[in-house]
Amino acid sequence: MPCFLPNAGMKQFFAPLSFPQVLNLGLRVNKLGTSSVGYEVGVFEDGKDSPAAVGGYTHVFVDSQSRKSREMGVELKMGLQKLLQGTRASVKAQL
Secondary structure, three states, X not given: OEEEEEEEEEEEEOOOOXXXXXXXXEEEEEEXXXXXXXXXXXXXXXXXXXXXXXXXXXXXXXXXXXXOEOOOOHHHHHHHHOOEXXXXXXXXXXX
């Protein structure tokens, strides 16, 4: 059974946020390889164009038993390509 393992992570905070503010999240894939994916999540105060925080990870697709990297499936890769930076796909969510 294949799975993703985190390889690297980062986060940066630019402005304070607090409950009960409405937040908008933006998700993008920065790099898509044959066995890894790098992505970022931007956290925006509702109505603002600049993020209050940005975080990201690089995940490697591995075999769950051997923990060796393996090529991700075509269907998974096609789904991630929709979020690849520079494409027109957009997904919105509110907290």
